Amino acid sequence: MSRKLKLKLGLFIQGAGHHAVGWRHPQAQSGSENFELIKQLAQTAERAKLDMIFLADGLTTSADSSPSVVARFEPITLLAALSTVTRRIGLAVTASTTYYDPFNLARLLASVDQLSQGRAAWNVVTTSTREAALNFSQTDHLEHSVRYERAAEFVEVVKGLWDSWEPDPYIVNKQTGEYIDKRKVHELNHKGKYFAVKGPLNVSQSPQGQPVIIQAGSSGPGQELAARIGEVVFTAQQTFEDAQAFYNGLKGLLPKYGRRPEHLHILPGLFPVIGATEKEARDKYEELQSFIDDTKAYATLQERFDYDLHGYSLDSLVPDIPESSGRKSRPQLLMKLARDKGLTLRQLYREVAGARGHRIVVGTPIQLADHIQKWFEGFAADGFNIMPPYVPGGFEDFVDGVIPELQNRGLFRTEYEGGTLRENLGLPVPANRHSTVSTLSNT
Template sequence: MSEGRKLKFGLFIQGAGHHTSGWRHKDAQSGSENFELIKQLAQTAERAKLDMVFLADGLITSPDASASVVARFEPITLLAALSTVTSRIGLAVTASTTYYDPFNIARLLASVDQLSQGRAAWNVVTTSSPEAAKNFSREDHPDHHLRYERAAEFVEVVKGLWDSWEQQPYIVNKETGEYIDKSKLHELNHEGTFFSVKGPLNVTQSPQGHPVIIQAGSSGPGQDLAARIGEVVFTAQQSLEDAQQFYSHLKAQLPKYGRAAEHLHIMPGLLPVIGATEKEAHEKYEYLQSFIDDSFAYDSLSERFQYDMRAYSLDEPAPDIPEADGRKSRPRLLLKLARDKGYTLRQLYKEVAGARGHRIVTGTPLQIADHIQQWFVGYAADGFNIMPPYVPGGLDEFVDGVIPELQNRGLFRTEYEGSTLREHLGLPVPVNRHTRGLHNNQK
């Protein structure tokens, strides 16, 4: 392990728990629109000194959808609310480059970054669900490669808008009547393939310069975008070997963009099912699995693969499934999981219901810590995005059992290193493009 390297942790907040039936656990609370519960989860994560909390998003819904996603708050609004009830933990949110405009996203996230004093992060997604188009007055969802081309330009425009203001532009001199230093305000004047944006942004920079950029695509275009702009990468691998391969391949792409390996943190999703004994942990997992309703199997699998799965038997091995244009990496991951474990579609559905393709680990706090350490020291991960199967108990068990064990091993912090998310993650503050000539010694 390299000198000073420490684990990074995010809490993936899902108000009904991450297991599709986690809300049915006898000790579970639930509510994707229950702010008091979400606030409690964020504050528990902050008590544990986790790097960030993370809010996913979706632009469609259905009454037949999982309890965790059928309805939820607009996440940037929720992030702003969480900024007022936390003080140190990072605040990460998902927003689509396909169904927003750069100026809106730049302004919203810059506002949250200011409100939180430098704790915001943006999970850049291109939106995988074709159905979203019809919620935005569009007939068709853009092709996969076009969504990523748009995303690359979108992010560059947003970062340019975040550089509209140099640091400390306010003068507020009552005697001279000068309120701001106008020399520190800059127009963007971007003209590109997808966007024409004049600027400047009407929100100044936060202490961390820019919100941290997160990326979650694992396809070829997704990895290229991650290497180009990502500072944290959320991913999903089932085996140590697959995770190590992804880790080394992605980090190897950074030099072509002039980036250092330590400035991108790879954090797979991890769903821990924790018991006082190994037997108790397995019984808890089976208890959760017992609530899964097989009548949703076809709908769930069809949504995951974006292909009508009703032509296939649930009790036969997973077939070759045509690849849709919406999602690329996750269907490939699920098919590989089915092949590696010899799953039928029914068995695959039940595992997907547990963690949507992310790795499930059952065991005692010591065993969970062992797994995390193995992946960390083996360069399969820089940390993990923790996905409690039910809340708040699933998070409490991780925070009270696993985190102290990792701290005792010297693998995780006992106090925050600073006040901004960039300080937590050890990421540099971006140099404003308009002052870059004054900082030739910085990258």
């Protein structure tokens, strides 16, 4: 079955790769603070014509944290640097609505959007880690429902600030002394339940109008927020059937908010392990799994579930684990995975260490392309967020093997459609709320 829009692909950059111990692979390069490696990955992704690179973030760490995330650059600063060494690929970043201020974040993201000439995207998160509160002069972490309510208002404030400037506000007339058209600069004057912000923002709009909004929550409140404001959704499903159900359910919410299905792209995470033969790929995966240290199992599972499992043997079946006020959708996904496969705690930990609950596909480039095509043409995904197990080799295997196969099948672009992220994603340029004329791109 053909689809009007091409497949959308992003590269999720994290440390030395997404396998928890992928850094131990003989060909892996290490370091979340290794700019030359990150630059190389971004430029390789751009050469492959991927839609975007994506940087996650965390607001806590310890010496016991995974080597991939124990230390890392502040991601908005890193995107600004990457904007100078790339030209066409989108630049997506995570930033928390729980611990940022709307004006400050709106300014930072608008700056990156200007510096990159319209290639920025914001992954809206609410921060699930309780310990983050202690790094922001707070003792209590907001409850799940409050975080999402606050996030909805936060995003509206940010988007309102991004509309402070209408397009083409500069006059710069040396004879008359007029520098800007004052009619095109607007105060926000927002007063809500959580925020009071006057405005205007002191950064004007980029060629794409506003950064693309990404949302990654799959809980009930998360899906409602995604349907309301999301333009790209990152998610994680293990089976084709579950992915189809999520896809249809989320797209079905869009008319409630006056939105069209093609203006929200759903990109599950995909953890590819690729070999010239299926056996070579399987051997490569088993080698990665052999590096896992089972002594870290309890700490890793406690971080994922916010629950102490020391009272259970690692070789016992995964018990019923009570829901916390932190993460919602990912623990539910992991519990379903454990029940569907009859996993022990040790086996579940090894799944988490591999891909944190995302879909693992082990095989040849043709088998990877078959999987992607099935999910794309079966309306289980609009594309994928690629999570290489180690870098750069694990990603280069995908670029050199899978991308040409997808292009040969007519599923993926051979050239970028435009200069902004919105143009390449086929998303509309949001109409400035103060303008009288709406501007759309690829509608």
